[in-house]
Amino acid sequence: MIKAGIIGSTGYAGAELVRILMGHKDAEIVWYGSRSYIDKKYASVYQNMFQIVDAVCMDDNMDELAAAADVIFTATPQGLCASLVNEDILSKVKIIDLSADFRIKDVATYEKWYGIEHKSPEFIKEAVYGLCEINREDVKNARLIANPGCYTTCSILTAYPLAKEGLIDMDTLIIDAKSGTSGAGRGAKVPNLFCEVNENMKAYGVASHRHTPEIEEQLGYACGHQVVLNFTPHLVPMNRGILATEYAKLIKNVTYADVKAVYEKYYKDEKFIRLLDEGVYPETKWVEGSNYVDIGFKIDERTGRIIMMGAIDNLVKGAAGQAVQNMNLAFGLPEDEGLDLVPMFP
Ligand SMILES: NC(=O)C1=CN([C@@H]2O[C@H](COP(=O)(O)OP(=O)(O)OC[C@H]3O[C@@H](n4cnc5c(N)ncnc54)[C@H](OP(=O)(O)O)[C@@H]3O)[C@@H](O)[C@H]2O)C=CC1
Numbered sequence: 032m033i034k035a036g037i038i039g040s041t042g043y044a045g046a047e048l049v050r051i052l053m054g055h056k057d058a059e060i061v062w063y064g065s066r067s068y069i070d071k072k073y074a075s076v077y078q079n080m081f082q083i084v085d086a087v088c089m090d091d092n093m094d095e096l097a098a099a100a101d102v103i104f105t106a107t108p109q110g111l112c113a114s115l116v117n118e119d120i121l122s123k124v125k126i127i128d129l130s131a132d133f134r135i136k137d138v139a140t141y142e143k144w145y146g147i148e149h150k151s152p153e154f155i156k157e158a159v160y161g162l163c164e165i166n167r168e169d170v171k172n173a174r175l176i177a178n179p180g181c182y183t184t185c186s187i188l189t190a191y192p193l194a195k196e197g198l199i200d201m202d203t204l205i206i207d208a209k210s211g212t213s214g215a216g217r218g219a220k221v222p223n224l225f226c227e228v229n230e231n232m233k234a235y236g237v238a239s240h241r242h243t244p245e246i247e248e249q250l251g252y253a254c255g256h257q258v259v260l261n262f263t264p265h266l267v268p269m270n271r272g273i274l275a276t277e278y279a280k281l282i283k284n285v286t287y288a289d290v291k292a293v294y295e296k297y298y299k300d301e302k303f304i305r306l307l308d309e310g311v312y313p314e315t316k317w318v319e320g321s322n323y324v325d326i327g328f329k330i331d332e333r334t335g336r337i338i339m340m341g342a343i344d345n346l347v348k349g350a351a352g353q354a355v356q357n358m359n360l361a362f363g364l365p366e367d368e369g370l371d372l373v374p375m376f377p
């Protein structure tokens with residue numbers, strides 16, 4: 032039985048980890064970490080866990096946690112994991128970080144886009160970018176896994192096969208993405224108040240969102256050269272879900288069947304990636320509560336562009352589900368263990 036500790040178990044991503052790990056037959060949660068609710072019952076923070084979780088919240092004593100657990104998930108604000116990790120901890124326990132601390136390989140890029148100093152840059156090189164479908168073999172041997180971001184998971188997986196096969200002009204790639212408000216976390220913030228979000232839609236982080244360099248870096252690895260792109264996120268009035276719509280100029284004269292074959296080359300055996308039929312486009316509702324990524328596309332012959340669309344649940348494939356997928360790989364378990372989450376509808 033894998034013993035899991037969660038730092039930040041009281042946030043939205045942490046709570047989703049709790050929900051998923053409760054249904055995992057080879058893992059148990061031994062540490063419900065919190066900053067604000069220490070010694071309080073976890074089920075008093077999340078009443079949906081009443082009579083399901085009996086544990087109380089604990090502090091973030093890393094030494095005790097590393098002795099008690101086999102894996103630590105950090106579902107905490109940017110910068111915290113980097114301030115906790117050290118060689119002693121990593122020699123005892125694997126860390127799966129849901130924040131961005133170890134995703135970007137160039138520390139100067141991280142510090143510029145996040146506006147904080149990186150507290151343990153010596154571990155950046157070792158960290159594996161935990162996009163399971165792409166880095167599966169590296170994840171299996173990793174001590175430190177950088178769980179990808181929610182927008183980035185959706186954006187990268189949607190464009191990856193075409194980038195890899197040189198089908199699109201990467202300089203023309205534009206990613207327009209929408210997220211539900213759980214993507215912003217549980218902390219109180221004025222832009223996320225009901226009156227600000229309900230019956231409203233807004234772009235934010237325009238030409239400056241911190242996920243831009245993460246997407247550029249990963250798609251750059253795929254196509255083999257530096258990528259510079261536009262990424263514009265939007266907040267939409269729903270709880271969960273991300274829909275990324277991506278536009279790019281096609282380099283080659285290809286048909287729908289050619290492009291579908293390229294997607295199938297990379298994803299046909301991927302349990303969590305569903306390539307939709309021609310004329311069917313992803314909707315967030317069809318993946319809600321699940322670890323699926325739904326992908327659809329259309330070639331616009333009039334403009335010579337392809338329009339690719341991907342949808343995920345930001346808290347599952349965009350955070351906790353992917354983190355459990357990474358844990359399964361890193362501990363030699365079936366990759367889908369605990370992740371048979373049927374999408375909920377409506
Ligand atoms: N929400 C999402 O869709 C996604 C989130 N992520 C990432 O996951 C991480 C958590 O996000 P999310 O759950 O949304 O955020 P929340 O604001 O909902 O939760 C933050 C969590 O971190 C804890 N925390 C805050 N400050 C500290 C601190 N100084 N020391 C220890 N613990 C602290 C909080 O504890 P307490 O409540 O007890 O104070 C809480 O458990 C972030 O890095 C985010 O970028 C990644 C992908 C998707």
Ligand SMILES: CC(=O)N[C@@H](CCC(=O)OP(=O)(O)O)C(=O)O
Pocket residue numbers: 129130131179180181182183210211212213214215216236242264266
């Ligand atoms: C709606 C919303 O605010 N979304 C967050 C992204 C989600 C997140 O927590 O970021 P990571 O995926 O990088 O961890 C944002 O734009 O910052």
